[in-house]
Each structure stands twice: as C-alpha cells, then as structure tokens.
Amino acid sequence: MQLSETFTNGDRSSAFAQTSLDEVSIYRKVTWRIVPFLMLCYIVAYLDRVNVGFAKLQMLSDLKFSDTVFGLGAGVFFFGYFLFEVPSNVILHKVGARVWIARIMLTWAVISGAFMFVSTPFTFYVMRFFLGLAEAGFFPGIILYLTYWYPAARRSRMVCTFMTAIPLAGVIGGPLSGWIMESFAGVNGLTGWQWMFVIEAIPAIVLGLAVLIYLDDGIRSAKWLTTAEKDLLEQRIEQDAKSKVEHPSLRAMFSDSRVWIMALIYFCCVMGQYGLTFWMPTLIKTAGIKGVLNIGLFTAIPYSAAVVAMLVLGRSSDKYLERRWHLVIPMLLGAVGLVGSALAGTTNTGIAIMFLTIAAAGVLSSAPLFWSLPTSFLSGVAAAAGIAAINSIGNLAGFVSPFLIGAIKDMTQSTDIALYVLAAVLLAGAAVVLTVPARLVNR
Template sequence: MNPAPPGAAGERVGRAAMRKTMWRILPFLLFAYLVCYLDRVNISFASLEMNTDVGISDSAYGIGAGVFFVAYFIFEVPSNIALTTFGPRLWIARIMITWGIIAGCMSLVRGPLSFYVLRFLMGVAEAGFFPAMILYLTQWFPREKRAQATATFFMAVPLAGLIGSPLSTWLMTVLHGVAGLRGWQAMFVIEAVPSVLGGIACLFWLVDKPAQATFLTEPERAWLVAELESETGEVSATYRHQHSILRTLLRPAVLYMALIYLGLEFGEYALGFFLPQMVQSFSDQFGTHLSLMQIGLISAIPSAVGVCCMIFWGRRSDRAQERTWHIVIPTLIGAAAIAASPFFSIFFIGMVLVSVTAAAIYSSIPVFWQLPSRYLVGTAAAVGVAVINSVGNLSGIIAPSLTGVLKDATGTYSAGYILIGVFLLFAAGGTLALHRETHRAPSGEPATSVSRASRSEV
C-alpha cells in the first residue's frame, strides 16, 4: 500500500476518505441498530394488548423484558471473541438473521413461560451486537471523528422510538384480525422482516477493515490505515499490558466504565420498556382517554427531542476533545428532571421532564463510548467493550423488573422515576471517579508517561 500524500494534499485525501467512509458505513449501521432496537423494545407496545390477552402481569412483563439481558450478559463476551475470529461482516450478519427469526416468533407467545423463553433466546441471538458495532466504529473512524460517528449510529435508539412508536401502534391497529392474528402478533412478524433482510445485505455491504475497502482510493486507504495504526500504537505504548484479557477484566478503568454504563442504561431501558405504559398512566391520572395511535405518537416525543440533542452534543464533544463533563452535565440534568416529574400534576410538564431525561441519556451514551478506545486495542478491546456492555446491560434485567414490581406495589410509576434519577446520579459520580483514576499512571509507569491524548479526551 502506497503511503498517503503529506501536507495539504494529505488533508484533502483524509477529508475524502472520511466522507466516503461515513456515507458507506454509518447509514447501514444506523439501519441495523434501528431494527435491532425496535425488535428489542417493541414488546412495550405489544404489552398494551398482549399482557391482557395471554395473562402477563406488570411484574411478569418486567421480568420477561429483563430475561433477554440475562442471556445477553452470559453470551456477550464469547460473542465478541467470536467476532475477532470470524470478522465483523460475517458475525454481524449472523446476529441480525438469527435475532430477526426469533423476533418474529414472539408472535407465538401464549403466556409468561413462552414469553420468558423467547426473550431469553433473543438475548442469545443478539448478544455481542452492540459492542461489535462500537468496536467496528473504532476500526474505521479516527479519534477526532469518533464521537460524532458513534452519535450518528446511536441515533438509532431514539429513532426506534420516534419511528417505532407510531409504526408499532399503527400496525397493531390496522393488522388486527388479518390472517386470524391479533394486532400485536402481526406487528411482531412484520417488524422482524427488516432484520433478516438486513443481515443478508450485511454480507454484501460491510467490509471487515479499511485495508480491504475498495470504495476508497489507494491514497485514501493508506491515509485511513495510517491514522488508525498511529492511534493504536499510542494506546499500546501507554498501556503495554492491555493485551492480557484477565488484566483487562480487572483494570479499574474497565470496572468504572462498566458501572457508569450500568447507570446510563438503567434510565434508557426503564423508559424504553415502560414509556408507553407511563404515557397511558399519565392519561389515566389526568382523566384523558388516549387511543393506541395517540399513545404511540406521544411516546415518540422524547425520542424526537433525543435525536435533536445527541448529534449536537457528540459534535460538541469532538470539537472540544472533552468527554468527562459531556457525560456528567447531561446525566445530572436528566436525574433532576426525572426525579421531579412525579411532583407535577400537569400532563404537559410531565412529558417535558421525561423528554429532557431521554435527551440527557441519549446525549451521554455516545460520548461515553469514546472512553474504552483510550485504553484498549486488539483482542483486549473486544473483550473490554463486551464486558462494559455486559455489565451495563444488567440494567436491562434490573430496570424493567424493578419498574414493574414498584408499579404493582404502589400503583404508580413515581418510585420508578425516582429510581431512574438515582442511577443517573450514580453514572455521573462514576464518571468523575473514572476521571480521577485516569489521571494516575498506568501500572509500572511514571505519571508523566500517560499520553496527552488520554488526558484531553477523558
């Protein structure tokens, strides 16, 4: 491979390489995560009818929503190790196809037991998908573009709410009775199809690494490979022990990041799995009857606010090359907003506060995912990212289960709102603790050897 041209010519080549890479990779990753997340949380809309149809209580629903993450936790690290063996293109395609098939089988739920089993199998199928995507982004986007790229990819989460909320409730309404299916059953089948087709398309569209990218010219490939290798070398020189998987698991920075993500994801999943029910409870509280479509449209509002905020916040973090306060500030705002929401008796104010919290969570998570690449490369990066995501996704077990149990016990979601605020405070405190930890020297090195880039980004 010929070296990239130097000087101004090199800058032009770099800009062209980034532009082509963004247009080639990000739309597909955005689509893939959109259909993934929609298949993961569309049970929140199905539950408006499914729970009554098959006899699932709020507590049983919360447990079933969380069972997905038990499987996710168990199989995440093995899945990401398999990714390094088979390559991103093949492994991501496998994940999408298998989870799509099982997502369609959710239409076969007949009671709590079948609900639990199918949710567990979905977790097995999808395990490793998100960390695979995060790792893939680090292999294609240099540091100064990574938060923006991650925010664009993660935009799939609020878009799943923005698009999926009205789409899911519309499908449940118009397809009710078609082929003898209930509306929620038809919705599961229809929304599973894009996942399977996307997995097949993945085999032909994604490229495993920049050196194989035929959509780039030779100088563009050389520039991108050189940029990424330079960053990898910098991390390897600063954290020489990072190739040890065991030491990766035990490093304080990895443990801090796992706990921070646990706090952030608690809020995301509590809202993701219960927002339609929360909207319905708001309407019941204030004596307003809402149809399925109206619940879907209102549930999309927090996602719309999140889409607007997260891209701006990711770009701002990239421009400032600062991560800590770009995580701490929104999480503190989100914690205050959601904890205050039960104390207002006006529907509009309640939805504004929930929307602020959603925007805060969606803005924080893409910035958070810039932290692991500061300390981990190679197999250790695959394992580290998987561990962080696995521990964080334990909130997928805790959040819906606790929210459902608290709702059954108290009759309202107020305690659940306050609990979200507590976990966001936990994430903010963990981020500050991580910042302090990363200003200490890596094991066996003087403090002055910590790279300048590590300090500026963290």
C-alpha cells in the same frame, strides 16, 4: 493502584487536530458509506428489542400478565445478552464483521417473529432469553467495528451519530407499532401485538442478507477506497494505537480497574436508558394520552429531542476534546426529567410530556457519549473483549431496570418511586464519572 495511575492514555495527539482537506473528504466518504447503513441495522435491532413495550399495551390484558411478569420478561433478555456478548465479540474480531453481524441479525429476526406464539409467562421468559442470546454481540461489535475505521479524536461523533438509531427507532417504531397494533388487530384471527412482532421482524432478515453484500471487514478489504486512501486511514489508526497500552492477555484486561469503573458508569447509564425505553408507552399513557396509535405518535416527541441532543453533544465532545462533562450533564438532565415527569403525573399532560422529553434527551445521549471513555485506552483483542465486557456488565441494568419498575408498579400502582430510583442511579453514575481525572480521558 490509584485511579489517576491506571487511566494513563498519553498526550493528546496533534495529528488529529490538524487535518488536510483531503483527509476530511476521505473520512466523509467513509462515514457516508458505512454509518447510515449501520444506523439502519441498529434501528431495526433496537426496535425488535424494545417493541415488547408496545406489545404490553395489549399483551398483558390478552394473556393476563402482571406488570411484574412483563418487567421480568423484558429484563430476561439481558441474561442471554450477558452470557454470549464477550465470546461473540471475540469471534467477530477473528472471523470478520460481515459474516458475524449477518449471522446475528438473521438469528434474532427469526426469534423476534416467533414472539407471536407467546402464550404463558414461561414461554415469554424463554423467548426473551433466546432473543438476548441471539442479539448478543451486535452493539459491541459495531462499536468495535468503528474503532477499525476511526481514531479516538473522531470516534465520539461517529458513535453518537450511530446511536441516534436508538431514538430514531422510537420516532419510527412508536407510530409504526401503534398503527400495526390498531390496524391489524383481528386480521386472520391474530391480535395486533402478534402482527407487530411478525411484521417488524422482516426488515432484520432483509438487512441481514444485505450485510453480506454491502459491509466490509475493514479498511484493507474496502474496494470503494483507493490504495492511497486506505494507507492514510490505516496510518491514522496505527498512530492512535501507539497512545494505548495493549493488554498482553484477556486476564490482564479483566484485571484492569478501568474496565470495571467503566462498567459501573455504563450500568448507571443503562438503568436510565432501558427504564425509559421499555416503559415509555406506559409513561405516555400515564401522562393522560389515550389510544394505542396516539400513544405511539406521542412517543415520537421525546425520541426526536433525543436525536438532536445526541448529534449536538457528540459534535461538541469531539470539537473540544472534553469527555467528562459532556457525559455528566446529560445524566443530570435525565435525572431531572425523570423526577419532573413523576411529579407532574396525570395532573398536567403537557408538563409531563415536557419532562419525559428532557429525560429522553439526557438519558439517551449519555450512552453514546460514554463510549469515548473506554475506547480511549482499549485496543486490539482487548478492545474486542473489553468493549463487550463493559457492555454486557452494564447491560445487566437492562434486567434490573424494567423488572424494578414492574415490581414497584404492582406494589404501589404507580411508577413514581421507580422513576425516583432511576434518577438517583443516574446521579450516582455522574458522580463516578467526575472521579476520573479530566486530563487522562479528554482526547
């Protein structure tokens, strides 16, 4: 089957182009109710996932780990993530978002805090694997949850807004992690990195309990909406579903070539994303910044730029209903930034930080912009499984990327070649995006 045939999404719906003032206010009400809370949960999730990058600044010397050991341990997270992600999202679709998301958050909080006991490469690998197993389903679950509330024409902006939690986790987590590691080192006989894991696990426990009280499973169960508001929101979701082809079974969904093309594109996005986020503290240090706290403060610069880029591009993508170039351009910018930071090296700290900022703005913007593509043709249980499948396969790059950088750094004593490889992968992913016919995804 040809690609142009498999990407049949129907005509662009004019129902979403013309919205009444009441409808706008209703969606604003929904957004203020659920999106900031979901963002806060994801900030905590992402911080607990990648704070190992900051722990590396002390952990490797304390435990005598090599960069290869660190890269492998950072990446092993995604094996557990891969194995349980699809089942987790299917369970969420059946039992409801509130209970299942709370379960995910409470489980990963306990495991994340237990990282203080890591002492050998084996325990490091095992803990990272189980952290991935525990957190599996959270991100695709939230993407699925947003499809319960927003039609396709509104979804790109919401996903981009939600995913600004990634760079915000860097803006907040960088200085916070640096401060904890520097200020708590030696307190009660524990190292700074041990305190960091314990302290940064506490918010996940609090928010996991809050999910049970605050979050609704969907439109109909939301007591803060009137009956008329619920009817309008459900009507929009039903109209949106009519333009999608419902897969009769999970086997049919997995045999759909679009799912695998989306997974390939997302794999390329994730290669850049985790290569940058796991190694950002090391790259900042390589650029010439000294001291754990200073490194933490400087990581806030690239992440702050990424927040702005994600919000601007998400709004623009929905305004013009254009999806391909809104994904391709950030991927190209990410590649340019990675190459530029490698070329700058330690000779010019300011230029190196500037290129890392360009890389972060491009790489971190590409992931949320990507999700406007698969959610344009997946619905129902196929959306639950399809989103999770794409995310889990794509996130295998989360294993490849940090391990690749660590192995190359050990062999060459430099991260330059690894950054060139990540840039090439982003360019390849952008090329694949351009093979998707514009008329079939711009909606």
